[in-house]
Amino acid sequence: MSGISRRKFLAASMAGSAAATLSLTSGAFGAALLEGYPDGMGVLVDMTRCIGCRSCEAACNKEQQLPAPEMAFDDPAAFDYSYHAGQKRRTTEAAYTVVNRYEIQGEEQPVYRKIQCNHCNEPACLTSCFVNAYTKTKEGAVMFNDKVCVGCRTCMVACPFNIPAYSYSSAFNPVVKKCVFCHETRLKNGLPPACVEICPQEALTFGNRRDLIKIAHQRINDNPGRYVDHLYGEKELGGTSWMYLSSVPFEQLAFDTTLGREPIISNVKGFLGAVPMVLAIWPALFTGFHLLATKNKHGEGHQADHPIQEDDKQ
C-alpha cells in the first residue's frame, strides 16, 4: 500500500465523517420522545352528550378568525355533505373543527363526532417536520409556526388523524392550518378553548389530562351500558390530549382503531437507528473494498479493461 493510497483512504474517511456531521439525526431522535406532560391539559369528548348543534364549529370559527363557511353553522345540510363518495367532512384550512353525524344501525339517535387536532403526547406531525415548525407546549397544545413552514406537507401525511390542512388557496404564503387548542388566546391564560366554553351540553370537558382519564373511567363505571369500555386517546399512539367516550364501537364512528399504542415515531426508529450505523461503517467498509479491489492491479496495467474477459471470469 503506497503513500498515495493511504492519503486516499484518509480523504475518503474524511468525506464520510463530513457526511456524518451533516446528519445530526442520530442523537436527536431519542430526544423526540416526550415523557408526559404533568401540566398538560386535555378535553374529554363525550359523544353520548353531543347533540350536533355545531356551536363549537361556530365558536372556533370566530375565535380563530377563520373565513365564513359555505353553509351556515346551523344548517343541518352540513351533515349530509359528502365528498369522494361517502367521505364525511374533515378539517380544512377554513375549519379547525368539524362535527359529523353517524347514523348507527340499531341506535335510535344518531351519534355525533367532533374532530379537531387531538394534540397528541407524541405528535406525528411534530416528529415528521424537518423545519421543526411544531412544538408541544407545557399546557399540552401542539402549536404550529407558520414562519418556517416550507410547505412539504409531510405532517399531513404523518398525522394519523388526518388533521393538518394546507392553505392551498394562498399563492404566496400557504401554510398548515389546524386547531391550536386556542393556546394563544385562551389556554395559556387559564381559559378553556372556545369550543369547550360554548358547548351547551358539556360534551366537551376541559381539564388536566390526568384528571380527565379518571373522570372518563368513572363515567364508564358509573353508567353501565351507556359507554363502550374504552377511552379513545388514553393509550392510542402514546396518548392524546383530546380523548373520546362513545356509546357505540369506535370503528362505527370512523375512528381508526388499528393504530396501536406505540407513537408513530416508533415505526420510523428502525430507519433512524440504521443511520448512525451506515455513517460509521460505510466509509471504512467501502474504502477497504476499494483498496482490496485495486491493490493487485498495481502496475499491471488494465487487464480489467476488457468487459467480456471480465465477465467470463465470473
Add this chain to the structure above:
Amino acid sequence: MKAIISRGFKPIDSPSPENSARRWTLKEKLLLGMTPRQYFGQAVCNPFNWVLGLIFLIGIPLLIYRFAFGLGSVTHSSYDYPWGLLLGFGLFVMVPLSASGFLLGTAVNIFGRHDLHHIERLALLNGLLGYFFAVVFLIADLGQPWRLPYPMFVAFGTGAVLFLVAWHVSTYLSVQIAEVSEGFFEWMGWPQAVKFVKRITVGLTVSAIILSTLHQGALGALFTYAPGKLHPLWYAAEFQWIHFFCSSIAAGLCMVIVVSTIIKKTMAWRCDAGFLDNLDAQTLTLAKGACMALITYFAIKMLAVAHDNEWAYLATGWGLWFLFELAFGILVPLVIMSYGIRHKRAGIARLGAVATVLGIALNRLNCALIAFNWRLYQEVPHWAEVMLCVTIFAFYIVVYRAILYRLPILYSWKAKEAHAPEAVRERIPFGVSVRPSHHQVFRTRD
C-alpha cells in the same frame, strides 16, 4: 442531426480543430462546430423537438400560472392526498431512477470494475440530472419553494426523516456535480481542475455511497410515518427503507440501460467506438447487477409480508394489485433479463430493463398515491398537475440531451496535452478512470 453527420460533419470532440493550433471557441463548442444556421436547421428538422415545443407551449404558461396562483390552481388541493403526482412521480420515481451515479461510481472506482468505465460518465450524469430535476419537481410542488433552504439554515427538525433527505440530497447533488464536472472541465479545457477532481474521486464516491444509501432509504422511511394510511402490503416499518434502497439499485442500473438504449438508437453519432462497442457487454453486466438487486428486493418484499403475516391481504383486490406489481415489476423483468444474460442477448436484457424501470416506478406510485389512503378513496390527479409533470420531464430530456450533445460523456475528449504522462501513471493503480489512455489502449487492441 443524422443527415448532417451523413454529409461528413464531425461534431467537436477535441480542444482544437484538426491540423490547427487554434482552439475551439466556447460558441463553437456550444454549437458542436456547426454554424448557427446549420444548428438551427437540424433542430427544426427533428420531429421530437416539435413534440417538446408543443409540451412547452402548454406547460410553461401553466408553470407560471402555478406560481402566480398557488398550488390550489393546478391541483385538487387535497388534504387527504397532500403528496400528489408532482412528488409521487417527481421525487419518489426520479430519485431511484437516478441511483445510477453512485452505483457505477462504486463499481468503477471502488470495486475496480473498469470494464464499466465507458458507461460510468453516462451513469453519473443520469444521477445528477435525475436528482437535479427531482429538486425541480420539489420546487414546483412546495408551498413556499423560496424557503427550500430553511432546513439548512433557518430551522432544524433534526429528528425528522425529511431533514435527512434534505441534507443528503443537497450534499449529494454537490458531490454529483463534482463527479460530473470532470467531463465539463475537460470540455472547457481546464486540466488543473480535471486533475483536482480525479484526486478526490474515491472520497467523492464513498460519500456518494453513504448519502445514497441513506436518502434512498429515507424516501421509503418517510412512509413509515403513515402506517394507517399506506396499505399493509406496501407498508413495512422495519423493511421499508431497505425496500426502497434495494429497488433503487435495480432502478438506477436499469435506467442507465434504458437511457443508453435510447442514445444508441438516436444519438449514435455522438458516441465513440469505445462506447458503442462495449455497450452490449456493459448492458449485460448492468443487467446482472440489476437482477441481483431485484432478487434481493423480491426476497425482502416477501419477508416483509411474512413478517407482518399479511398473507390474507393477498386474496383481496389490493392483494391482486400487489401481486401484479410483484409479477410485472420484479419477476417478469427478472426472467427477461436473466434470459438475456444467459444467452448474451443485450436486446432482451434491455427489454427487461424497461420493465424494471416501469415496475419500480409503479411501486413508488403505489406507495405515494395508489395504495396510499387505501381506506379512504382514490385520488385522480388534476390534469394540470399531470401536464406540469410532463413539462418538467420534458425539460429534463432537453437538458439531458443538450449535455450529451456537448460534454464528453458518450465519447472521449481527445485532449492529449491535458494529461501529462506522469499524471496518468499516478492514477491508474487506484482505479480512477483515465479516459484518453484507456481509450487508446482499447483502440490498439481492437
Add this chain to the structure above:
Amino acid sequence: MADLKRTKIALMFFLAVGVGSGAAALGMDLPETVLLNSLSRYYDGVSFDHALHEQVADCASCHHHTTGMPSQDPDCMRCHAGAAEMGVVACRDCHAAEPFSAGYLKAKKADTHRYHTDQLGLKGAYHQSCLGCHQAMGAPIGCLDCHQRNQAGDELFRAGALSSAGPAASR
C-alpha cells in the same frame, strides 16, 4: 351535595321545580317563571315556565335530592336517602357557571375529599336535564325552540335568518 360550599346565593338562575301540591305541602315559595340568561351573549334570555313544568315532572327529576323528595337515582340514595329540604335548591348553587376556569379547576383539585369530581357546569346541567327530558317526552328539541338568537348569535352562526330546524336531541 352537602359537602359543597354554599356561600353564593343564586337568585338569577333559580330553577326550582316542585310537583304542585307536594311542593306546596313542603311550604316552598315556588316561582312562576325563571329567567335563564347565562347565554345572553348570543341568545336572549329564556323565560322558563316553572309552573308549567311543575305539572309534568317531579321535583326530583331536576332537583335531585335537594327539595326533600327522594332522589330517583338509587345510587344517589346511598348518601342522600334521608336528605331533608336544603337551603338552596337552585341549579347555580351546585353547578358552577364557569366549570373550566383556572380558579374553579384549581379549587376542585385542592378539595381532595370531594366526591362529585365529575360535576357538570351550569350550562351543561340544565341543557342535559332539559334536552334529555324533552327528547323523552317528545317536547321540542331545536335550539331555537327555546332560545331566541340575537344579532351576535346570528353572526356567530353565520346565519342570516333564524332557523328553527334544530339538531337531534341529546341521548
